[in-house]
Amino acid sequence: MWLPLLAALGLILLYRWYKYSLILDNLTDKYVFITGCDSGFGNLLAKKLDKRGMKVLAACLTETGAENLKKEASSRLQTTILNVTNSESVSSAVKWVNYIVSDQGLWGLVNNAGIGTPTAPNEWLTKDDFKKILDVNLLGLIDVTLNMLPLIRRARGRVVNVSSVAGRVAIFGGGYCPSKYGVESFSDSLR
Structure with missing residues:
Protein backbone atom coordinates (compact mmCIF):
# COMPACT_ATOMS: atom_id res chain seq x y z
CA MET A 1 0.00 0.00 0.00
CA TRP A 2 2.83 2.42 0.79
CA LEU A 3 4.79 1.59 -2.34
CA PRO A 4 2.41 3.36 -4.79
CA LEU A 5 2.29 6.42 -2.53
CA LEU A 6 6.08 6.55 -2.28
CA ALA A 7 6.38 6.09 -6.05
CA ALA A 8 3.90 8.94 -6.63
CA LEU A 9 5.75 11.19 -4.18
CA GLY A 10 9.04 10.32 -5.88
CA LEU A 11 7.60 11.21 -9.29
CA ILE A 12 6.26 14.52 -7.97
CA LEU A 13 9.64 15.41 -6.48
CA LEU A 14 11.41 14.37 -9.68
CA TYR A 15 9.03 16.53 -11.74
CA ARG A 16 9.59 19.55 -9.47
CA TRP A 17 13.37 19.10 -9.66
CA TYR A 18 13.19 18.88 -13.46
CA LYS A 19 10.92 21.92 -13.72
CA TYR A 20 13.26 24.08 -11.63
CA SER A 21 16.31 22.84 -13.52
CA LEU A 22 14.90 24.52 -16.63
CA ILE A 23 15.05 28.00 -15.08
CA LEU A 24 17.78 30.02 -16.76
CA ASP A 25 20.38 31.85 -14.71
CA ASN A 26 22.31 34.99 -15.59
CA LEU A 27 19.96 36.29 -18.26
CA THR A 28 21.68 39.67 -17.99
CA ASP A 29 24.85 38.19 -19.47
CA LYS A 30 23.21 36.83 -22.61
CA TYR A 31 22.78 38.40 -26.05
CA VAL A 32 19.77 37.70 -28.28
CA PHE A 33 19.42 38.91 -31.89
CA ILE A 34 15.85 39.27 -33.17
CA THR A 35 14.82 40.08 -36.75
CA GLY A 36 11.59 41.84 -37.72
CA CYS A 37 11.31 44.09 -34.67
CA ASP A 38 9.49 47.03 -36.28
CA SER A 39 6.12 45.77 -35.08
CA GLY A 40 4.19 42.70 -34.06
CA PHE A 41 5.71 39.68 -32.36
CA GLY A 42 9.34 40.72 -32.85
CA ASN A 43 8.70 44.11 -31.28
CA LEU A 44 6.88 42.57 -28.32
CA LEU A 45 9.56 39.91 -27.81
CA ALA A 46 12.36 42.48 -27.89
CA LYS A 47 10.63 44.58 -25.23
CA LYS A 48 9.80 41.55 -23.08
CA LEU A 49 13.36 40.16 -23.14
CA ASP A 50 14.72 43.64 -22.44
CA LYS A 51 12.46 43.90 -19.37
CA ARG A 52 13.78 40.52 -18.18
CA GLY A 53 17.30 41.96 -18.29
CA MET A 54 18.67 40.39 -21.46
CA LYS A 55 20.90 42.22 -23.90
CA VAL A 56 18.67 42.50 -26.95
CA LEU A 57 20.01 43.24 -30.41
CA ALA A 58 16.91 44.15 -32.41
CA ALA A 59 16.89 44.29 -36.21
CA CYS A 60 14.28 46.55 -37.80
CA LEU A 61 13.52 47.13 -41.47
CA THR A 62 12.99 50.88 -41.04
CA GLU A 63 14.63 53.72 -39.12
CA THR A 64 11.22 54.68 -37.73
CA GLY A 65 10.69 51.19 -36.33
CA ALA A 66 14.14 51.22 -34.74
CA GLU A 67 13.64 54.65 -33.17
CA ASN A 68 10.21 53.77 -31.79
CA LEU A 69 11.53 50.56 -30.26
CA LYS A 70 14.48 52.36 -28.64
CA LYS A 71 12.09 54.86 -27.05
CA GLU A 72 10.12 52.05 -25.38
CA ALA A 73 13.10 50.06 -24.06
CA SER A 74 16.09 50.37 -21.76
CA SER A 75 19.62 51.22 -22.83
CA ARG A 76 20.44 47.47 -22.94
CA LEU A 77 18.41 47.15 -26.14
CA GLN A 78 20.29 48.15 -29.29
CA THR A 79 18.89 48.36 -32.80
CA THR A 80 20.19 48.02 -36.32
CA ILE A 81 18.62 48.23 -39.75
CA LEU A 82 18.29 44.90 -41.55
CA ASN A 83 16.69 43.91 -44.83
CA VAL A 84 16.86 40.10 -44.79
CA THR A 85 16.48 39.97 -48.59
CA ASN A 86 19.73 41.88 -49.08
CA SER A 87 22.92 39.87 -48.47
CA GLU A 88 24.97 43.04 -47.94
CA SER A 89 22.53 44.17 -45.25
CA VAL A 90 22.76 40.74 -43.60
CA SER A 91 26.57 40.83 -43.74
CA SER A 92 26.59 44.30 -42.19
CA ALA A 93 24.27 43.16 -39.38
CA VAL A 94 26.47 40.13 -38.69
CA LYS A 95 29.56 42.35 -38.41
CA TRP A 96 27.65 44.66 -36.05
CA VAL A 97 26.54 41.74 -33.86
CA ASN A 98 30.04 40.23 -33.87
CA GLN A 104 30.93 35.86 -25.70
CA GLY A 105 28.95 34.85 -28.77
CA LEU A 106 25.23 34.97 -29.43
CA TRP A 107 23.01 33.09 -26.99
CA GLY A 108 19.90 33.31 -29.14
CA LEU A 109 18.82 34.09 -32.69
CA VAL A 110 15.12 34.67 -33.31
CA ASN A 111 14.27 34.72 -37.01
CA ASN A 112 10.98 36.58 -36.87
CA ALA A 113 11.02 38.76 -40.01
CA GLY A 114 8.28 37.73 -42.40
CA ILE A 115 5.44 38.77 -44.66
CA GLY A 116 2.13 37.13 -45.52
CA THR A 117 0.98 38.85 -48.68
CA PRO A 118 0.20 38.61 -51.54
CA THR A 119 -2.16 35.73 -50.85
CA ALA A 120 -4.76 34.60 -53.36
CA PRO A 121 -5.66 31.55 -55.41
CA ASN A 122 -2.43 30.41 -57.08
CA GLU A 123 -3.63 31.02 -60.63
CA TRP A 124 -4.12 34.71 -59.81
CA ASP A 129 4.46 37.18 -56.05
CA PHE A 130 5.81 33.85 -54.84
CA LYS A 131 9.42 35.05 -55.05
CA LYS A 132 8.69 38.10 -52.87
CA ILE A 133 7.38 35.98 -49.99
CA LEU A 134 10.01 33.26 -50.38
CA ASP A 135 12.82 35.85 -50.35
CA VAL A 136 11.70 37.27 -46.99
CA ASN A 137 10.25 34.27 -45.17
CA LEU A 138 12.66 31.55 -46.27
CA LEU A 139 15.78 32.71 -48.11
CA GLY A 140 16.32 35.71 -45.81
CA LEU A 141 15.94 33.48 -42.76
CA ILE A 142 18.46 31.02 -44.18
CA ASP A 143 20.93 33.81 -45.02
CA VAL A 144 20.73 35.30 -41.52
CA THR A 145 21.02 31.90 -39.84
CA LEU A 146 23.99 30.67 -41.87
CA ASN A 147 25.87 33.91 -41.22
CA MET A 148 25.09 33.92 -37.49
CA LEU A 149 25.88 30.23 -36.82
CA PRO A 150 29.54 30.83 -35.84
CA LEU A 151 28.41 33.37 -33.23
CA ILE A 152 25.71 31.01 -31.97
CA ARG A 153 28.15 28.11 -31.69
CA ARG A 154 30.56 30.30 -29.74
CA ALA A 155 27.94 30.75 -26.98
CA ARG A 156 26.37 27.30 -27.43
CA GLY A 157 23.23 29.25 -28.28
CA ARG A 158 19.94 28.41 -29.93
CA VAL A 159 18.07 29.34 -33.10
CA VAL A 160 14.35 30.05 -32.97
CA ASN A 161 12.63 30.22 -36.35
CA VAL A 162 9.15 31.72 -36.25
CA SER A 163 6.96 29.58 -38.47
CA SER A 164 3.29 28.73 -38.78
CA VAL A 165 0.89 25.83 -38.88
CA ALA A 166 0.75 26.74 -42.57
CA GLY A 167 4.21 25.19 -42.76
CA ARG A 168 2.64 21.78 -42.17
CA VAL A 169 -0.85 22.18 -43.69
CA ALA A 170 -1.49 24.28 -46.81
CA ILE A 171 -4.55 26.34 -45.94
CA PHE A 172 -4.57 28.90 -48.76
CA GLY A 173 -2.79 29.83 -51.98
CA GLY A 174 0.26 31.96 -52.51
CA GLY A 175 3.83 31.79 -51.36
CA TYR A 176 3.18 31.90 -47.62
CA CYS A 177 2.56 28.16 -47.11
CA PRO A 178 5.52 27.03 -49.24
CA SER A 179 7.78 29.53 -47.46
CA LYS A 180 6.75 28.32 -44.01
CA TYR A 181 7.09 24.69 -45.11
CA GLY A 182 10.65 25.57 -46.11
CA VAL A 183 11.23 27.16 -42.69
CA GLU A 184 10.03 23.97 -41.00
CA SER A 185 12.29 21.85 -43.19
CA PHE A 186 15.31 24.12 -42.69
CA SER A 187 14.71 24.07 -38.93
CA ASP A 188 14.63 20.28 -39.00
CA SER A 189 17.93 20.24 -40.88
CA LEU A 190 19.55 22.40 -38.17
CA ARG A 191 18.68 19.92 -35.45
Whole structure:
Protein backbone atom coordinates (compact mmCIF):
# COMPACT_ATOMS: atom_id res chain seq x y z
CA MET A 1 0.00 0.00 0.00
CA TRP A 2 2.83 2.42 0.79
CA LEU A 3 4.79 1.59 -2.34
CA PRO A 4 2.41 3.36 -4.79
CA LEU A 5 2.29 6.42 -2.53
CA LEU A 6 6.08 6.55 -2.28
CA ALA A 7 6.38 6.09 -6.05
CA ALA A 8 3.90 8.94 -6.63
CA LEU A 9 5.75 11.19 -4.18
CA GLY A 10 9.04 10.32 -5.88
CA LEU A 11 7.60 11.21 -9.29
CA ILE A 12 6.26 14.52 -7.97
CA LEU A 13 9.64 15.41 -6.48
CA LEU A 14 11.41 14.37 -9.68
CA TYR A 15 9.03 16.53 -11.74
CA ARG A 16 9.59 19.55 -9.47
CA TRP A 17 13.37 19.10 -9.66
CA TYR A 18 13.19 18.88 -13.46
CA LYS A 19 10.92 21.92 -13.72
CA TYR A 20 13.26 24.08 -11.63
CA SER A 21 16.31 22.84 -13.52
CA LEU A 22 14.90 24.52 -16.63
CA ILE A 23 15.05 28.00 -15.08
CA LEU A 24 17.78 30.02 -16.76
CA ASP A 25 20.38 31.85 -14.71
CA ASN A 26 22.31 34.99 -15.59
CA LEU A 27 19.96 36.29 -18.26
CA THR A 28 21.68 39.67 -17.99
CA ASP A 29 24.85 38.19 -19.47
CA LYS A 30 23.21 36.83 -22.61
CA TYR A 31 22.78 38.40 -26.05
CA VAL A 32 19.77 37.70 -28.28
CA PHE A 33 19.42 38.91 -31.89
CA ILE A 34 15.85 39.27 -33.17
CA THR A 35 14.82 40.08 -36.75
CA GLY A 36 11.59 41.84 -37.72
CA CYS A 37 11.31 44.09 -34.67
CA ASP A 38 9.49 47.03 -36.28
CA SER A 39 6.12 45.77 -35.08
CA GLY A 40 4.19 42.70 -34.06
CA PHE A 41 5.71 39.68 -32.36
CA GLY A 42 9.34 40.72 -32.85
CA ASN A 43 8.70 44.11 -31.28
CA LEU A 44 6.88 42.57 -28.32
CA LEU A 45 9.56 39.91 -27.81
CA ALA A 46 12.36 42.48 -27.89
CA LYS A 47 10.63 44.58 -25.23
CA LYS A 48 9.80 41.55 -23.08
CA LEU A 49 13.36 40.16 -23.14
CA ASP A 50 14.72 43.64 -22.44
CA LYS A 51 12.46 43.90 -19.37
CA ARG A 52 13.78 40.52 -18.18
CA GLY A 53 17.30 41.96 -18.29
CA MET A 54 18.67 40.39 -21.46
CA LYS A 55 20.90 42.22 -23.90
CA VAL A 56 18.67 42.50 -26.95
CA LEU A 57 20.01 43.24 -30.41
CA ALA A 58 16.91 44.15 -32.41
CA ALA A 59 16.89 44.29 -36.21
CA CYS A 60 14.28 46.55 -37.80
CA LEU A 61 13.52 47.13 -41.47
CA THR A 62 12.99 50.88 -41.04
CA GLU A 63 14.63 53.72 -39.12
CA THR A 64 11.22 54.68 -37.73
CA GLY A 65 10.69 51.19 -36.33
CA ALA A 66 14.14 51.22 -34.74
CA GLU A 67 13.64 54.65 -33.17
CA ASN A 68 10.21 53.77 -31.79
CA LEU A 69 11.53 50.56 -30.26
CA LYS A 70 14.48 52.36 -28.64
CA LYS A 71 12.09 54.86 -27.05
CA GLU A 72 10.12 52.05 -25.38
CA ALA A 73 13.10 50.06 -24.06
CA SER A 74 16.09 50.37 -21.76
CA SER A 75 19.62 51.22 -22.83
CA ARG A 76 20.44 47.47 -22.94
CA LEU A 77 18.41 47.15 -26.14
CA GLN A 78 20.29 48.15 -29.29
CA THR A 79 18.89 48.36 -32.80
CA THR A 80 20.19 48.02 -36.32
CA ILE A 81 18.62 48.23 -39.75
CA LEU A 82 18.29 44.90 -41.55
CA ASN A 83 16.69 43.91 -44.83
CA VAL A 84 16.86 40.10 -44.79
CA THR A 85 16.48 39.97 -48.59
CA ASN A 86 19.73 41.88 -49.08
CA SER A 87 22.92 39.87 -48.47
CA GLU A 88 24.97 43.04 -47.94
CA SER A 89 22.53 44.17 -45.25
CA VAL A 90 22.76 40.74 -43.60
CA SER A 91 26.57 40.83 -43.74
CA SER A 92 26.59 44.30 -42.19
CA ALA A 93 24.27 43.16 -39.38
CA VAL A 94 26.47 40.13 -38.69
CA LYS A 95 29.56 42.35 -38.41
CA TRP A 96 27.65 44.66 -36.05
CA VAL A 97 26.54 41.74 -33.86
CA ASN A 98 30.04 40.23 -33.87
CA TYR A 99 31.53 43.55 -32.77
CA ILE A 100 29.06 43.81 -29.86
CA VAL A 101 29.12 40.22 -28.59
CA SER A 102 32.83 39.62 -29.36
CA ASP A 103 34.11 36.44 -27.69
CA GLN A 104 30.93 35.86 -25.70
CA GLY A 105 28.95 34.85 -28.77
CA LEU A 106 25.23 34.97 -29.43
CA TRP A 107 23.01 33.09 -26.99
CA GLY A 108 19.90 33.31 -29.14
CA LEU A 109 18.82 34.09 -32.69
CA VAL A 110 15.12 34.67 -33.31
CA ASN A 111 14.27 34.72 -37.01
CA ASN A 112 10.98 36.58 -36.87
CA ALA A 113 11.02 38.76 -40.01
CA GLY A 114 8.28 37.73 -42.40
CA ILE A 115 5.44 38.77 -44.66
CA GLY A 116 2.13 37.13 -45.52
CA THR A 117 0.98 38.85 -48.68
CA PRO A 118 0.20 38.61 -51.54
CA THR A 119 -2.16 35.73 -50.85
CA ALA A 120 -4.76 34.60 -53.36
CA PRO A 121 -5.66 31.55 -55.41
CA ASN A 122 -2.43 30.41 -57.08
CA GLU A 123 -3.63 31.02 -60.63
CA TRP A 124 -4.12 34.71 -59.81
CA LEU A 125 -0.52 35.13 -58.72
CA THR A 126 2.71 35.50 -60.66
CA LYS A 127 6.11 33.97 -60.07
CA ASP A 128 7.25 37.32 -58.65
CA ASP A 129 4.46 37.18 -56.05
CA PHE A 130 5.81 33.85 -54.84
CA LYS A 131 9.42 35.05 -55.05
CA LYS A 132 8.69 38.10 -52.87
CA ILE A 133 7.38 35.98 -49.99
CA LEU A 134 10.01 33.26 -50.38
CA ASP A 135 12.82 35.85 -50.35
CA VAL A 136 11.70 37.27 -46.99
CA ASN A 137 10.25 34.27 -45.17
CA LEU A 138 12.66 31.55 -46.27
CA LEU A 139 15.78 32.71 -48.11
CA GLY A 140 16.32 35.71 -45.81
CA LEU A 141 15.94 33.48 -42.76
CA ILE A 142 18.46 31.02 -44.18
CA ASP A 143 20.93 33.81 -45.02
CA VAL A 144 20.73 35.30 -41.52
CA THR A 145 21.02 31.90 -39.84
CA LEU A 146 23.99 30.67 -41.87
CA ASN A 147 25.87 33.91 -41.22
CA MET A 148 25.09 33.92 -37.49
CA LEU A 149 25.88 30.23 -36.82
CA PRO A 150 29.54 30.83 -35.84
CA LEU A 151 28.41 33.37 -33.23
CA ILE A 152 25.71 31.01 -31.97
CA ARG A 153 28.15 28.11 -31.69
CA ARG A 154 30.56 30.30 -29.74
CA ALA A 155 27.94 30.75 -26.98
CA ARG A 156 26.37 27.30 -27.43
CA GLY A 157 23.23 29.25 -28.28
CA ARG A 158 19.94 28.41 -29.93
CA VAL A 159 18.07 29.34 -33.10
CA VAL A 160 14.35 30.05 -32.97
CA ASN A 161 12.63 30.22 -36.35
CA VAL A 162 9.15 31.72 -36.25
CA SER A 163 6.96 29.58 -38.47
CA SER A 164 3.29 28.73 -38.78
CA VAL A 165 0.89 25.83 -38.88
CA ALA A 166 0.75 26.74 -42.57
CA GLY A 167 4.21 25.19 -42.76
CA ARG A 168 2.64 21.78 -42.17
CA VAL A 169 -0.85 22.18 -43.69
CA ALA A 170 -1.49 24.28 -46.81
CA ILE A 171 -4.55 26.34 -45.94
CA PHE A 172 -4.57 28.90 -48.76
CA GLY A 173 -2.79 29.83 -51.98
CA GLY A 174 0.26 31.96 -52.51
CA GLY A 175 3.83 31.79 -51.36
CA TYR A 176 3.18 31.90 -47.62
CA CYS A 177 2.56 28.16 -47.11
CA PRO A 178 5.52 27.03 -49.24
CA SER A 179 7.78 29.53 -47.46
CA LYS A 180 6.75 28.32 -44.01
CA TYR A 181 7.09 24.69 -45.11
CA GLY A 182 10.65 25.57 -46.11
CA VAL A 183 11.23 27.16 -42.69
CA GLU A 184 10.03 23.97 -41.00
CA SER A 185 12.29 21.85 -43.19
CA PHE A 186 15.31 24.12 -42.69
CA SER A 187 14.71 24.07 -38.93
CA ASP A 188 14.63 20.28 -39.00
CA SER A 189 17.93 20.24 -40.88
CA LEU A 190 19.55 22.40 -38.17
CA ARG A 191 18.68 19.92 -35.45
